[in-house]
Amino acid sequence: MKKVLAAALCGAVMFLLPGCGGERLPYAREMGDMALMRTMGVDTGEGGAEQLHVTVSSGRRARGLQGEAEPPLVLSAERESISSACLAMQGLSDSYVFYGHVDQLLLGEELSRRGILETLQYFSQDQELGMGTQVWIVRGGTAAEAISAEQERGVESRLSTIQTDSEMGMAGMTRTVGETLTSLMEDGSAYLPGLVPGEDGALLEAGYGVVKDGMLAGWLTGEQARGLELAAEQVGADILELETRGGGAAVRVTAVSVSCVPEFSGERLTGLELACRLSLRAEESWGEPEPAELCAAAEERETARISAALEQLKGWNADCLGLARRAGQMESARWNALRAQWPEVFPELEIQVTVQASLLAA
Known part of the structure; x- marks a missing residue:
């Protein structure tokens, strides 16, 4: 093809x-x-x-x-x-x-x-x-x-x-x-x-x-679609309504960056770390929410979304996000080995998703 x-x-x-x-x-x-x-x-x-x-x-x-x-x-x-x-x-x-x-x-x-x-x-x-x-x-x-x-x-x-x-x-x-x-x-x-x-x-x-x-x-669709957007480093049209002990807020993602770091055992690809950084802006709030708690709630929500999207893509063995290419940029010396193994290992690959969010000052 x-x-x-x-x-x-x-x-x-x-x-x-x-x-x-x-x-x-x-x-x-x-x-x-x-x-x-x-x-x-x-x-x-x-x-x-x-x-x-x-x-x-x-x-x-x-x-x-x-x-x-x-x-x-x-x-x-x-x-x-x-x-x-x-x-x-x-x-x-x-x-x-x-x-x-x-x-x-x-x-x-x-x-x-x-x-x-x-x-x-x-x-x-x-x-x-x-x-x-x-x-x-x-x-x-x-x-x-x-x-x-x-x-x-x-x-x-x-x-x-x-x-x-x-x-x-x-x-x-x-x-x-x-x-x-x-x-x-x-x-x-x-x-x-x-x-x-x-x-x-x-x-x-x-x-x-x-x-x-x-x-x-x-x-x-739904949460999986939002996860795809984040993994593709795209800011979607979405408002996160988050609750904390002191109150809640409606926040929006204003910027996103993602790095893909492959993990090898010798020349064998064994895992992938997907690290996502988010910038958030509070559109409105109620009560007295703690910024750190809002960030933690957003991180949990977005981690679940990205993971849901990746699990479905692995089920189809469809790397429409170009994760192999993006990981290869981080490990250029092992690109040939990574590319050769990818179609075989991707459906069972352990992908660790981490999200770090920061709340912009009002």
Whole structure:
């Protein structure tokens, strides 16, 4: 699989070189004659395992000289490949359908369980698409349903909000096509954020899907999802409500750093120490809580979260956090031995998680 992924990444670079693929650029067109697509969804087709159902959506479009908004344009087609489905959709619109603005990709869960490599490779190699496209998996549903549920408001607006909130630490982690392909190539697995439609149809965060060897292995939700974020050195959108003898407080993690230190017996990998440092800020408090007790309560809670996530990843033998690579940076002289042993020892590896928290002054 690594050879296939390496070829995909090399292909993506070649398309960026001057003179490569130039003949595939579209003819010049007036902007008013083009439908600029922003979001693409890919599902398994109803016609069998060899079929793909592709759905695309534009943003809300200006109409007339006053720029009045009208609903997004949503098109779909079912073919044996994404490229043929995209070509088929040209005949479904009065305008030229342009895919060069697509930077959001939704994957249905059934497709994800069968395999997402071909879809990711298509984005890495196509002239109009790119490695920076953001990727989500629709948990328990299809990408077409998710796009249709948001058709009136425009799914691209909701996904843009989630991405912006993630960058501000107000939502979970997001991932790009390039990041996902790199993780699959280097670590054999990757995590992707999940989404589910809410009661009003708006897409909501739904944990993380763990992809191993290109196929969805399972989901990390709740406490496990929070543990994954911490181990990945990401500040999630989370408030810890902690109680002490003197009172309590609602605290938030503002910064996190993690070190991975391997333990060897000779050349045999025997364990791994995952040391996490947290910076906390009290958002509100009640009573008179002791800072040291708040830190101790936070350390216990976050240790349990990280440990829960790691136990599940070990059960899938899916190192989507790149722990082997991170440990290898600490023991570069033993990297070859660590890398060779990792797939065999990771499921049974003893991982000691330690968390040290500090409370920022008010």
